[in-house]
Amino acid sequence: MPPRKRPLEPSSGMPAQPDVKPLISPASKSTSAPAPAPAPAPASAPEILPASILNNLPGPEREVYKRIYEAGNKGMWSQDIRYAMKLAAPTLTKLTRALVQRGILKEVTDVRHRGKKVFMDARIEPSPEITGGTWYHNGQLDTDAVAAVRRRCLDQIDRLGAATPDMVHKGVEREDPRAGYAIDQIRDILQTMALDRVLEECRSTGEGEFSAVRAGRVCYRRGGAPQGGMIEGIPCGVCPRIDECSPDGVISPTTCVYYKKWLQMDF
Numbered sequence: 001m002p003p004r005k006r007p008l009e010p011s012s013g014m015p016a017q018p019d020v021k022p023l024i025s026p027a028s029k030s031t032s033a034p035a036p037a038p039a040p041a042p043a044s045a046p047e048i049l050p051a052s053i054l055n056n057l058p059g060p061e062r063e064v065y066k067r068i069y070e071a072g073n074k075g076m077w078s079q080d081i082r083y084a085m086k087l088a089a090p091t092l093t094k095l096t097r098a099l100v101q102r103g104i105l106k107e108v109t110d111v112r113h114r115g116k117k118v119f120m121d122a123r124i125e126p127s128p129e130i131t132g133g134t135w136y137h138n139g140q141l142d143t144d145a146v147a148a149v150r151r152r153c154l155d156q157i158d159r160l161g162a163a164t165p166d167m168v169h170k171g172v173e174r175e176d177p178r179a180g181y182a183i184d185q186i187r188d189i190l191q192t193m194a195l196d197r198v199l200e201e202c203r204s205t206g207e208g209e210f211s212a213v214r215a216g217r218v219c220y221r222r223g224g225a226p227q228g229g230m231i232e233g234i235p236c237g238v239c240p241r242i243d244e245c246s247p248d249g250v251i252s253p254t255t256c257v258y259y260k261k262w263l264q265m266d267f
Helices: 059-070 078-085 088-101 142-161 165-175 184-193 257-263
Strands: 103-106 120-122 199-203 218-220
Touching: 059 078, 059 088, 059 120, 059 199, 078 088, 078 120, 088 120, 142 165, 142 184, 142 218, 165 184, 165 218, 184 199, 184 218
Parallel strands: none
Antiparallel strands: 103 120, 199 218
16 A cells, blocks of 8 residues: 655745635634724714713713703703703703713804803714804804905906806806805805995896896896895895894894994985
């Protein structure tokens, strides 16, 4: 009987056979090994109340957090929390302060009502309604950003003669694709420029300087005097931020430059 041949050893010129064994060490098969941690929920818009937070909160703090969490990205005013939960002011202050210090809640500034304390989940980004949107930074109007986009819009009006917000928006995007302005932002800027009488809001006739704009469409051209009488000239009627205007807010009749200009007009 011939002797058995030993299996060939892989040589340097012969590729090694791939290891088909599962890459699991014996220790990893143990039932005592920890399971992989679940992926964290998105920080901007969590969908369910996090049990990991609720389970570690005392009863009163848990109820306050649940109320505020349900308010989402608009947050909840401290006075509304007090009324909803029938809490004394010192008690609520103590509870919210503890939650803020633990990084569970955050206090944000509502540009419409600076004197109000608004709380929300620390992981949620405030809505533009609260922050003021693109034109605000840390609760303050970004005058440089506003001035820059006004210049861009005016360049488009000068080039076209008369233009709709859509036309201005497309022109700005074409000249600088990285600008990233939304059509609503351009529309707001055009409206404020009309309030400043830098531009005039009008309806196209479809002829002459309006030849590029379909007849009947609202468009803008270089400024002119407001049409109509004294009442029609009140800036509040065309102000894009009228819903955010209040006596104690950042936007208010006492601080509005357009309203002050109107009051000083000689009718």
